[in-house]
Amino acid sequence: MTWLAGLIGLPCVTSPLVFAFGHRQNALQRVQARDLALLMLVPIWLALFFVMRAFAASEVLEIEYGAISLRLDGIGLVIIVLAVLLTTLVTIFSREDLIGTVGEEKFYASLLLMLGTVIGLVCANDLFNMWVWFEGMAISSYLLVAYHRQREDALGASTKYFIQTVSGSILVLFGIALVLMHNGTLDLDEMTASASPLLIVAGALFVLGFGVKLALFPNYTWLPDSYCEAPTGVSALLSGVVTMTGLIAMMRALAIIIVTPAAWGGLLMALGMINIAAGTMLAFSQTKVKRILAYSSIGHIGYVVLAIGIGISAGSMMGLRSGMLHLFIHGLMKALAFLALGGLAYATGCRNGASADFTVEDLKGLAQRYPGVALSLAAACLSLVGVPPFGGFVSKFQILLAGVQQPSGWIVLLIVVAALFTVAALAYFLPIVNTLYDMQPGPSREALPNIPLSMRLPIFILAIALVVVGLWPGLLDSIIEPASAALLTLFG
Amino acid sequence: MPSVHMLFIGAWFVLGTGLYGLMIARNVLKAVIALQIMVKAAMLMLVVAGAQTGQLALGQSLAITVIAADTMAVVIGLAMAVRLSASMGTLDLEEIIEPEG
Amino acid sequence: MLTAILIILTVFCALLAVVSTRLLHATLWLAATSALVGILLYQLGAWEIAVIELSVGAGLVTVLMVFAITMIGDPPPTPHVSRRTLLIFVILAMTLIVGMTVNSLPAPVDVITEPLGAVLWQVRGLDMAAQIVLIFAGVLGVLGLLSVSDDIVRVRVNRIEHQASTTPLSSATHTTQTSDAPELSDSMQSAPSGRLEKEPV
Structure with a gap:
């Protein structure tokens, strides 16, 4: 219990420290914010280790104060592990990426706050408390998205992100008010689902409102701009963790409303399918690599939602499990793709947010100069398509398998279409790999500087993790199994 | 009709007005104003829900948190607007958010 | 009425x-x-x-x-x-x-008067904790967004960069171009302009 409090509290408490002592003009300042942030992550890892140990020993991890409780379950653990891992890697990666920018201490402080609010959100066992964490996560992400604020495009993208996110969270709040009106309580344990129209409207508001954060159709228009303009590390975190946290929040909120699983599962499946189609179709015409990755994120969110929709509508453990697995692996591979791309863009001189304009053509021949990082980017792209032996293959395959096992012909049809879109994704990922390994004489790459070790390290860690997960998917069972079991009890 | 029902209906229509304003907004600050109106509706609904279920203090407590969160959001929105007008010289949403691909 | x-x-x-x-x-x-x-x-x-x-x-x-x-x-x-x-x-x-919804409102319950302070700080105490985090995040965001920097200069540099080259490779050449401009050279020194100068030609 103390460790859980530490895990939630540490990022929130250390963030002001990073801000106060990492400040450039501080007279006492002998530490850089980037080092301080990294140092602060050490106790967080320690807390995570003890929390995981207690969780494995099936202790109840719960903080209770007043009417609200924060409790760790399997679903939360998946997100927490992913969030702590990616935040650490992004903190290491951004050391060089952001050197020379103004306000680094605010960047790292916001990064830690975002980690803290994500952990708080997935643990919250109270509908309104979850909203407060959700709003906190959103507010700490605005600065991160708008960090390259000298770029007009970055400001425009973050304005779009801001307006859509706030309107989404207000709709969620309205839904929460309706739930409170109907149930008289906000505790997720004490809720009783019923077919009251009040709750159906609240559910629709939840799908719409959380759907903004999740970039679910029709509210995904903020995503490509924000992922493109945010610093590369932030794009990795947003696509890997923050959007998926929106999904978890939506699941928890919907679980107390659903009385007809088939209908709500069907809705989720339909929305997921639209997302897959939209993400894949829109990625075709893109030339900027970050934009391609962003649109592919929309598609992958669709796969996760599709899998969970199958799981809810049919009460299928397999569907939920494959959804959680894809959520985790997508976080790894999308983060790898963004970071490897960011490393290459940095080496070719795209600093201060200029990596947003990095096109596929700019990758030409980089594999000769940077074999390791280029290989990592290629691996991430192939994994995103779902080529074995990478992690993306395992999870996508399981989603398709879960769908095919369903008796309903409609679901099988959906799955066939989803599989076709998977193949179509090759069409925009193959050019990236091709250009990387293009042996045609292009601009000389010999004079380019080395990619710093602090950038290569997170890239290689993620690349190795992706291959290991692809070869031995069983390694993830210890966190995926409790998560899918918890999801099944939520909707059971 | 009891006043709680009237307030319930009123909150929905205030929300609708805010949504309409958000859809027609062409200026960042106008969008922030529309969002403010939506928050007012949500806050009103929370207190109404608290009153209807006999927990007026709970409803008020939630509304206080909402006001704090919402004020923070407004301040961020205004900061973005100030930055935008300083660097682009415009707050027109259609110019700021040019649709790309 | x-x-x-x-x-x-x-x-x-x-x-x-x-x-x-x-x-x-x-x-x-x-x-x-x-x-x-x-x-x-x-x-x-x-x-x-x-x-x-x-x-x-x-x-x-x-x-x-x-x-x-x-x-x-x-x-x-x-x-x-x-x-x-x-x-x-x-x-x-x-x-x-x-x-659709107005008729499904639950029957009103008599309001129990509780002191707001107790509800706010004790019953919903964790909300307040999360709210403090949220307010700090907001403060950080505003400070970061408004932080007075040499952004006007940077915007100009960026524009010149953008015009000078569409390929990111030629950053070494246009560094000299930008530092030639008189109104920029001063601020380029004070502004931490990344590692533009250090790049090999």
Whole structure:
């Protein structure tokens, strides 16, 4: 219990420290914010280790104060592990990426706050408390998205992100008010689902409102701009963790409303399918690599939602499990793709947010100069398509398998279409790999500087993790199994 | 009709007005104003829900948190607007958010 | 009856706030909406939140908005976009939702008077904790967004970079170009301009 409090509290408490002592003009300042942030992550890892140990020993991890409780379950653990891992890697990666920018201490402080609010959100066992964490996560992400604020495009993208996110969270709040009106309580344990129209409207508001954060159709228009303009590390975190946290929040909120699983599962499946189609179709015409990755994120969110929709509508453990697995692996591979791309863009001189304009053509021949990082980017792209032996293959395959096992012909049809879109994704990922390994004489790459070790390290860690997960998917069972079991009890 | 029902209906229509304003907004600050109106509706609904279920203090407590969160959001929105007008010289949403691909 | 009139006034003010062409007028209508919501809350018996809504919603936010509008400079009136079909659609949608839900409101429960302070700090204590985190995040965000830097110079540098080269490779060559410009060279030294200078030619 103390460790859980530490895990939630540490990022929130250390963030002001990073801000106060990492400040450039501080007279006492002998530490850089980037080092301080990294140092602060050490106790967080320690807390995570003890929390995981207690969780494995099936202790109840719960903080209770007043009417609200924060409790760790399997679903939360998946997100927490992913969030702590990616935040650490992004903190290491951004050391060089952001050197020379103004306000680094605010960047790292916001990064830690975002980690803290994500952990708080997935643990919250109270509908309104979850909203407060959700709003906190959103507010700490605005600065991160708008960090390259000298770029007009970055400001425009973050304005779009801001307006859509706030309107989404207000709709969620309205839904929460309706739930409170109907149930008289906000505790997720004490809720009783019923077919009251009040709750159906609240559910629709939840799908719409959380759907903004999740970039679910029709509210995904903020995503490509924000992922493109945010610093590369932030794009990795947003696509890997923050959007998926929106999904978890939506699941928890919907679980107390659903009385007809088939209908709500069907809705989720339909929305997921639209997302897959939209993400894949829109990625075709893109030339900027970050934009391609962003649109592919929309598609992958669709796969996760599709899998969970199958799981809810049919009460299928397999569907939920494959959804959680894809959520985790997508976080790894999308983060790898963004970071490897960011490393290459940095080496070719795209600093201060200029990596947003990095096109596929700019990758030409980089594999000769940077074999390791280029290989990592290629691996991430192939994994995103779902080529074995990478992690993306395992999870996508399981989603398709879960769908095919369903008796309903409609679901099988959906799955066939989803599989076709998977193949179509090759069409925009193959050019990236091709250009990387293009042996045609292009601009000389010999004079380019080395990619710093602090950038290569997170890239290689993620690349190795992706291959290991692809070869031995069983390694993830210890966190995926409790998560899918918890999801099944939520909707059971 | 009891006043709680009237307030319930009123909150929905205030929300609708805010949504309409958000859809027609062409200026960042106008969008922030529309969002403010939506928050007012949500806050009103929370207190109404608290009153209807006999927990007026709970409803008020939630509304206080909402006001704090919402004020923070407004301040961020205004900061973005100030930055935008300083660097682009415009707050027109259609110019700021040019649709790309 | 009074409540009904107040609600209609609130919706009216809100509508004026979203359709008025001048930003300053819209802000004042927003303040009026806020004040009316405060009065509605007072009518409901939520006195404490009514006071806060009046002071923060109608007061502080209005001041901030007016402040921002002055900083930005009085913008020309935005062209009025009239979307009557959209308005009718929104009204119809709201009527439909209200019609669907208003009859399923639960029976009212007698209000138990609890001290707000106790509920706020003890029953909902973790909300307050999360709220403190949220406020700090907001402060960070505003500081970061508004942080006075050499951004105007940077914007210029960026534009020159953008014009000078579409390929990121030629950054070494255009470094010299930008530092030639007299108004830039001074600020380029003070501004931490990344590692542009250190790059190999």
